Amino acid sequence: MNSIFIPVVIASIVVWGIAFYFRSRFLLHMMQLEGYKNKNFLNWINEFKHRAFYSKLNLTTFLALILIILALVTKNGKLVGVSALSWCAFIMLGIKFKKEKVKKDLVYTERAKRLMTTNIIVNIVLIIIAIIILVLTVENTYFLYLSALLFITVTYYLQPYVLYLSNVIVAPIEKGINQKFFDMAHDKVRSFDKLKIVGITGSYGKTSTKFLTSTILEEKYNVLKTPESYNTPMGVSKVINNDLNKEHEVFVVEMGARNIGDIREMAELAGPKIGIITSIGPTHLETFVNIENIMKTKYELIEELPADGIAIFNYDNKYIKKLADKTFKEKILYGMEDIENLDLYATDIEVSETGSTFKLGDKEGNSIICSTQLLGKHNIANLLAGAAVARALGLTFEEIASGISKVEAVPHRLQLINPGTGVIIIDNAFNSNPISSKAALEVLGQFKEGRKIIITPGMVELGDEEAEANKEFGRNIAKTCDFAILVGKNRTKPIQDGINEMGFSKENLFVVASLDEATKALQSIVRAKDVVLFENDLPDNYNE
CATH class of the missing domain: 3.40.1190.10 (Mur-like, catalytic domain)
Known part of the structure; x- marks a missing residue:
């Protein structure tokens, strides 16, 4: 065991570094999309737990923890190497290496770099504190290592909350930097x-x-x-x-x-x-x-x-x-x-x-x-x-x-696009609301030829009124459109209720999980002279 102990330790550090990079990069992207607002980020974690703590991560982390705990409980030194290497394998299996297809990628602004650096430091400080405590309380080197492995597994899994803590810590620095630029702009204008x-x-x-x-x-x-x-x-x-x-x-x-x-x-x-x-x-x-x-x-x-x-x-x-x-x-x-x-x-x-x-x-x-x-x-x-x-x-x-x-049409705000395929596109994908969605359907209804198709994930950020507003949106869709393609199986339930309430043909209603699936559904039904309305396009942090 002694001969392989150091390589095993090095391997676990490398694996943790790789896992940390991919997980923290994704979470930093979500934090950026939430405007670096801690309250908004916590709301995102609560609403999209399946993305912050996805099933593959849950399973592999659980298995990794079980292995470490078994080795600690049985106090069998022979299990240390096996447990550690198995831990490396499970952590690697739980990483999402494939980058999500996004509409707006993470931008490494100076603020994003400062937050990422702070997050790295916070993680290292937490690990060092844990190791110091373990050194003072655990005598056996092997079990000290396994205990440290247990701790970094938990911190890795709870990385959304560690990033939240990092954002709290860096907030005074950001406030000072922002105030400097604010004062410069105030005086200049x-x-x-x-x-x-x-x-x-x-x-x-x-x-x-x-x-x-x-x-x-x-x-x-x-x-x-x-x-x-x-x-x-x-x-x-x-x-x-x-x-x-x-x-x-x-x-x-x-x-x-x-x-x-x-x-x-x-x-x-x-x-x-x-x-x-x-x-x-x-x-x-x-x-x-x-x-x-x-x-x-x-x-x-x-x-x-x-x-x-x-x-x-x-x-x-x-x-x-x-x-x-x-x-x-x-x-x-x-x-x-x-x-x-x-x-x-x-x-x-x-x-x-x-x-x-x-x-x-x-x-x-x-x-x-x-x-x-x-x-x-x-x-x-x-x-x-x-x-x-x-x-x-x-x-x-x-x-x-x-x-x-x-005046030209503002991009993604009732922008009429004729791609030359015989199909007319109305791009109203920017931030839908009850007024603009109603206006968009009115515009769609003014086209005399072709069938009318809508692709939408519905409206967000309407608080307690969101469900009813989307249900009314569904009713209006049923009155205007021949086909409806709804993006997001859970989020669009109120729209589905509104559409079904109006007796809309179930064969003409498609509920899909992503914009890619919506495009495939559209291709299966669209024909010449049809008019397609893209109503709203939610940012990446709203993906189901």
């Missing part, structure tokens, strides 16, 4: 005296409105906008520090929130003079709890505007209407419903499968016909928000109409 800053928030429609507003404003100004879905303090700080310069005349900032106070922090950073609330509805209810907290948070943007600031409200939204009515700063109300009380509105709306036309009017009696390639009535509301900002910044109706005609 205020060094441009003539810069016009526009803040956009809402439960949904923020990103689309940002892109549309920027396109319209480019008729007159040099515009910088936050890219993609950059809507956090650190994301906006990065844009300000790296991209903003003296040539920019307008800076359009998207502001997202998951908690009360988030919008206030964003407004304190960017210092907007114009603020837009596009929508308020039941999103992120797992953190906001109720609609009143969402209203309070979105209104933080208006509260942070200077005394001479301009507040822009979507007056068609019943929640925003309440906020607008209590606002005494200069304000612009836009919409399509309560025209006599609006400053800017759309009438004579014609929405087709190729785009939309409408008359843009204001309370002074000015009007102009606008055309856009965008699909859906809700996109006209987003265009009105952009037009309201343009009016506040001095653009004429002619410049606004010209800008609207140049």
Whole structure:
């Protein structure tokens, strides 16, 4: 035994290192997708235990532990080598070497590297502490080794919680680094005296409105906008520090929130003079709890505007209407419903499968016909928000109409795609909600030819309202679609209930486990002139 003891120890260390790498890399990816928020990460562990503690891992870890415990209980030194080598074999068998097919891979940002380094250090420190305790309490070298093996097996298995601990430990460092970049951005954006800053928030429609507003404003100004879905303090700080310069005349900032106070922090950073609330509805209810907290948070943007600031409200939204009515700063109300009380509105709306036309009017009696390639009535509301900002910044109706005609569909937001195969694709895969899903089905229903097919995993982050919202979504699918392909057998149960409630043909309903399976199901039914709607595409941390 003595001759092979050291090689066995080395082998077990190597195996632990390999297993730790693959397990911690996957968990770091999930932590990154959860925004490095510990509460969100714990929620992910609880909801997706089958991914954090998958069956193969459970089985092999259990067998490895049993072998070590048997060797310890029987106190048979001859079993040490056999148990240790068997442990190595079981741990290796439990590793997921094959990388999951993901939509957004792990990005080794500086923050990710710091967390991974901290996690390695925490694991090593825990192991060293355990070994010190064992050295003081266990006399037999072989059994000391087996006891250490037992400990590292448990820490390996409980790695999600060790990563959580590591994130707690590194939090003060991250806070200091973030504050440094935040302060730099705060000072830089205020060094441009003539810069016009526009803040956009809402439960949904923020990103689309940002892109549309920027396109319209480019008729007159040099515009910088936050890219993609950059809507956090650190994301906006990065844009300000790296991209903003003296040539920019307008800076359009998207502001997202998951908690009360988030919008206030964003407004304190960017210092907007114009603020837009596009929508308020039941999103992120797992953190906001109720609609009143969402209203309070979105209104933080208006509260942070200077005394001479301009507040822009979507007056068609019943929640925003309440906020607008209590606002005494200069304000612009836009919409399509309560025209006599609006400053800017759309009438004579014609929405087709190729785009939309409408008359843009204001309370002074000015009007102009606008055309856009965008699909859906809700996109006209987003265009009105952009037009309201343009009016506040001095653009004429002619410049606004010209800008609207140049607006292109925002990727993955009711984006019409014709791949030339005879099948039309409507890509609405970005972050579905009750309003956008309903609008997407309305657009799908406007196509005159072909069968209508939807592929969707449903809606998430709606709190207690999620099940009922998805059930209603299912009812609307049954009214509009000829075929439905649902991704996620457990998550889509409320949608299935809604669809079945409407007497939808069971032969035309497919429930699959992944997007790959959904694609195969689609290929088995699709034919020329069909229209396929991709509604929502959940991030990798929601995979079942």
